[in-house]
Amino acid sequence: MEWRDQGILLSVRGHGETSAIIDVFTIEHGRHAGIVRGGTSRKIAPILQPGAQIDVSWRARLEDHLGSYTVEPLRSRAAAALADRLSLAGLNAVTALLSFALPEREANPALYKQCEQLLDLLGQHSVWPLAYLRFEMALLDASGMGFDLSACAVTGTNENLCYISPRTGRAVSEQAAGPWVNRLLPLPPILKGEGQGGDAEIAQALQTTGYFLGEKLAPELGNRPLPEARARYVDLFLRQITER
Structure with a gap:
């Protein structure tokens, strides 16, 4: 199994003596983890900074395995x-x-x-x-x-929408808030x-x-x-x- 993508580096944690496990938010494969061999080395560690834009190639024997990454920097935000x-x-x-x-x-x-x-x-x-x-x-x-937030959850009007129901996430108008106003969110x-x-x-x-x-x-x-x-x-x- 192998693919190549671009992504935003979310997190890095050590793995063994010299490797690192990185979590990357990629365009086509979502949030995807993998091992970077030598990820703690002087050459690679500066690249593996959260927020960095990176080009990654992932490879594993089976799709559900953790797999390994090779990483190339695209843009650092450090x-x-x-x-x-x-x-x-x-x-x-x-x-x-x-x-x-x-x-x-x-x-x-x-x-x-x-x-x-x-x-x-x-x-x-x-x-x-x-x-x-x-x-x-x-x-x-x-x-x-x-x-x-398209309309009031109580009256259906789209005017004077001042609150959000903490239960449903729907808008509530000022007129409909009534005695529940203190329970609503701004x-x-x-x-x-x-x-x-x-x-x-x-x-x-x-x-x-x-x-x-x-x-x-x-x-x-x-x-x-x-x-x-x-x-x-x-x-x-x-x-x-x-x-x-």
């Missing part, structure tokens, strides 16, 4: 990630969430393309937070946990694709996506806790907002 704490935290959040949420060996070219574009925006703090929010929404969609306009939104609005939207990631998606994946990297990025983002 410099952009290490430029500041927020960029590094953002990169770690993206790779951790992809490792957490994506099923193994299921291709999702649309999500892959969005992730590639997101990571290419590292360091561009004027556009990154909104792009990151869109990534979390796309990840929820890909996991079957996306929002239905629906800032940015989640509906309206305008660019300021950082405060994006932060509010991340509260809502974070709820669905932690309280809806995580239980479906064996009740594993949401990666701490996501909370670290959001906390750092919120701190920078308050310090301005």
